[in-house]
Amino acid sequence: MERVGIGIIGCGNISGAYLKAMASFPILDVRGVADLNHDMAVAKATEFNVPAKKIDELFADPAVEIIVNLTIPKAHVAVGLKALDAGKHTYSEKPLGINFAEGKLLAEAAKAKGLRIGAAPDTFLGGGHQTARAIIDQGVIGQPVGGTATFMCPGHERWHPNPAFYYEVGGGPMLDMGPYYITDLVNLFGPVAQVAGFAVTPRKERVITSEPRNGEHIPVHVPTHVAGLMAFANGAVVQIGMSFDVAGHKHVPLEIYGTEGTLIVPDPNHFGGDVELLKKGGAFEPQQLTAPYGDGNYRSIGVADLAHAIRSNRPHRASGDLALHVLEVMEAFHTASKNGHTVAITTHTERPMPLSQSLVDGRLAK
Structure with missing residues (x-):
C-alpha cells in the first residue's frame, strides 16, 4: 500500500x-x-x-x-x-x-x-480498552448501568517544564485529561445525551515546582476541580471527577457497571493495563488482553x-465527529455549573468500530 x-x-x-x-x-x-x-x-x-x-x-x-x-x-x-x-x-x-x-x-x-x-x-484503540469493549459487546456484564471516571492530582506544575498553558483558557483538568476518559467511555457505551456538573477554582494562582521555572507564580483562568454526571444514550449514567486540586485518592481510573458484572478498565491515558472482571456473585479476576497494542505507547x-x-x-x-462530541460534553460541565441545570448534548457520534486487526504489518483494520 x-x-x-x-x-x-x-x-x-x-x-x-x-x-x-x-x-x-x-x-x-x-x-x-x-x-x-x-x-x-x-x-x-x-x-x-x-x-x-x-x-x-x-x-x-x-x-x-x-x-x-x-x-x-x-x-x-x-x-x-x-x-x-x-x-x-x-x-x-x-x-x-x-x-x-x-x-x-x-x-x-x-x-x-x-x-x-x-x-x-x-x-481507546489500545489493547486494554479494546479488550474491555469486547467484554461489554459480548454481554458479559449484562445491561450497562453506569460507572465512574476519575482523574485527580495536585497539578501539572509539579513536573511540566512549562505548565502555564494548563491554567489558561483551553486548559484545566477537564479539557486536558477529560478527553482520555470521555472518549474511552464513548468507545465503551456510545454517545452522551445529557450532562450535569459543578466546576470550581479553589486557587487563583499556582506556584511552579518543576524546573526551569521553579518558584514562579502563574495565574489560574479555568476551573481546576470538576465533578459531574453523564447520561449516555444507551441509558448508562457515569460519575466523573477531574481535578488538579487533590493531593491523593484511591479511586481507579474507570469502573464500568452492568446488571451482571463490574469491569475495571485501565487508565485511558495508556494503551494497555490491567482489565479485571467481576461477575455477579463472584470476585474480581484479571482478564487476558485479546487485542493488540497493549504492550507499549x-x-x-x-x-x-x-x-x-x-x-x-x-x-x-x-x-472529527468523535472529538467534537467529546469537546461539547466537556464544555457542558462548565455550562451546567454556571447555569445550574442539566445540558442536552446536540452532537451525535457513532461508536468507533472496534480495532479487530493489527496495523503493525500494514494490513487494513476492518
Whole structure:
C-alpha cells in the first residue's frame, strides 16, 4: 500500500512520543517536522532522523497528505484551518479546540473542503480498552448501568517544564485529561445525551515546582476541580471527577457497571493495563488482553488508522465527529455549573468500530 506523507507541526513534549510510535506503522512516511521555534524542530529532527522544515514548507509540500498538529490547545483550530486551506487532512492533539464553537468551525470547514479531521486521544484503540469493549459487546456484564471516571492530582506544575498553558483558557483538568476518559467511555457505551456538573477554582494562582521555572507564580483562568454526571444514550449514567486540586485518592481510573458484572478498565491515558472482571456473585479476576497494542505507547495509532482509512476509503476511528462530541460534553460541565441545570448534548457520534486487526504489518483494520 502506498505510504501516506505526514507533516508534524509542534515539537514540544508530546512530539517525541508521536515520532517514536510512528516508526511502528509502515504506512506513515514522516516528511518533516516544524515549529515556530525552528531550533526545537531541528533538535527533534536530529533525534529522530527526519527533515526539519519551516511550517509553510510543510503546508506547501505536495507529498504531505496529513498535518499532525501538536501545538498548544489554543492554536489547534488555527493551525487546523491552515492545513485544510492547504488541502491537507489534519489530525490534532487533544482537545479538538478550546471551545465547542471553534471545534465546530473546524469540523464544518473540513466537510466543506471534502477533507478529513481527526484528533487524539487514540488510546481507546489500545489493547486494554479494546479488550474491555469486547467484554461489554459480548454481554458479559449484562445491561450497562453506569460507572465512574476519575482523574485527580495536585497539578501539572509539579513536573511540566512549562505548565502555564494548563491554567489558561483551553486548559484545566477537564479539557486536558477529560478527553482520555470521555472518549474511552464513548468507545465503551456510545454517545452522551445529557450532562450535569459543578466546576470550581479553589486557587487563583499556582506556584511552579518543576524546573526551569521553579518558584514562579502563574495565574489560574479555568476551573481546576470538576465533578459531574453523564447520561449516555444507551441509558448508562457515569460519575466523573477531574481535578488538579487533590493531593491523593484511591479511586481507579474507570469502573464500568452492568446488571451482571463490574469491569475495571485501565487508565485511558495508556494503551494497555490491567482489565479485571467481576461477575455477579463472584470476585474480581484479571482478564487476558485479546487485542493488540497493549504492550507499549502507540501514540499515533490514530494517525495510522486515518492513513489506512484514506487509502481504503473507509471511516477512521479517532474522527472529527468523535472529538467534537467529546469537546461539547466537556464544555457542558462548565455550562451546567454556571447555569445550574442539566445540558442536552446536540452532537451525535457513532461508536468507533472496534480495532479487530493489527496495523503493525500494514494490513487494513476492518
